[in-house]
Amino acid sequence: MKRWLRQRINAAYERVLSREISGAPTHVAVIQDGNRRYARGNGDNAHEGHRQGAKTTERVLEWCQDIGVEELTLYAFSTENFDRPEEENEALFDLLEEKLREFADADRVHDNDVHIRAIGEVERLPERVREAVDYAEARTSGYDQFVLNIALAYGGRSQLLEAVHGVAEDVDAGDVDPDEIDVETIENRLYDRPVRDVDLIIRTGGDERTSNFLPWHANGNEAAVFFCTPYWPEFSKTDFLRGIRTYEHREESWRRTRARRGLALLGAVSDTELVEARSVVERFRDSLPTAEQPSPEELAGSNPESVDGIDSSGQTAD
Known part of the structure; x- marks a missing residue:
């Protein structure tokens, strides 16, 4: 009975939040935290937590499209994650390969013109994951209605450092005038294709930090940040809508x-x-x-x- 009542209350709250929301951020970035803790709490291994989290990822993609978000970036694997146990990472790499190919072939991706692309030091990943990235990007390269960025082997500081090194090398070679260096100069070296400024960062799992995630596009845009306690596999549409409401309040305050x-x-x-x-x-x-x-x-x-x-x-x- 308690579970039934909780579900009814959550459904009612979701309807209230949906009515309160009048607009949507253009670019939402998500730190999907808590997969391993969720698994431990349920007596499972880390791989099962990641697999359950992948189901949440699919739902969030749908929610974003429903309310009019145009770009979604998911923090799937950081450069720091390479320090985790090899067995755990290998299982996660298998899941990433599987889901990248699954997304690339999914009808909902093609019906909604979703462009999938990876950002980060992808060359550091195993060959099977790199091949899955290439497959997903090639299958969706012609779409432009919605952009899904998968942050893989990603570290915000390392991305900025690499961009600055590139600019410095061009200055030394005489190809760039130091007086002409501007925001666009750096942005053009961060990624192969443009990434919109981030309007909202969502982090699950209870930690209140942004973990070196998209510093140029989030901090520079003074993005709203929504921290919530549910682990990523437990993240609900109500949680998502609360995040969107946080963004709207931030915009009203601005x-x-x-x-x-x-x-x-x-x-x-x-x-x-x-x-x-x-x-x-x-x-x-x-x-x-x-x-x-x-x-x-x-x-x-x-x-x-x-x-x-x-x-x-x-x-x-x-």
Whole structure:
């Protein structure tokens, strides 16, 4: 009876969360933690935990597509994982090979135009896994509706270090002017193909750290982070929706901050900067509590319709 009641409550909560969510992040990154602890808790070996976790991965892919996420990155195997027992890693490599090929042939992947690709030091993986990566990437290379990144032999710092080394070598060779190095210069050397900035990182298993995961694309974008206690095989749609809600709250907070800064600037900037400040406030005004929202007349001053040829929405007047 208790299990039945819990299921009913969870289903009701899931419906409530679904109604509360009004938008979706473009890029979600997931640290799938807790497979081994889940297995130990159930008296199984680590391999069974990884296998159960793979089922969760399939469900999360579907949930992302349902709400409109366009890119999903899964932290499947870090460079630190090479230090684990060989027997455990070999079983995990077998599972990775199996699932990569299974995903590459799955109808739902082709029906939804899912592009599968691996990021990380793939050359360090066993040949059978590298071949499965090549197979999955080749089978889905023509798709662009949804991107599924599998982080394999991945370490964020090592990726950044390799990119910096590449830039330094080009500078020494005279191919790159140091004064022309910018964000795009680094990004072009991180991966063969572009990776979107991360909007939300989800980590299961109870640890509250991001473990060197996509530092350039997550930290640089000030991604929202959602930590939760369920082990990866136990991760539910309710947990997923709570993560999405965390992202939405983060976005709302960002908008309020921008609007408040714009209001503060209105009293401190020069006339030439007033138009831009008013435009910022107008754009994010609805994010403020009602009591804090300025009226259009307060924004525009003596002329609410136009300020120096710019209307109250920040657009150039005809």
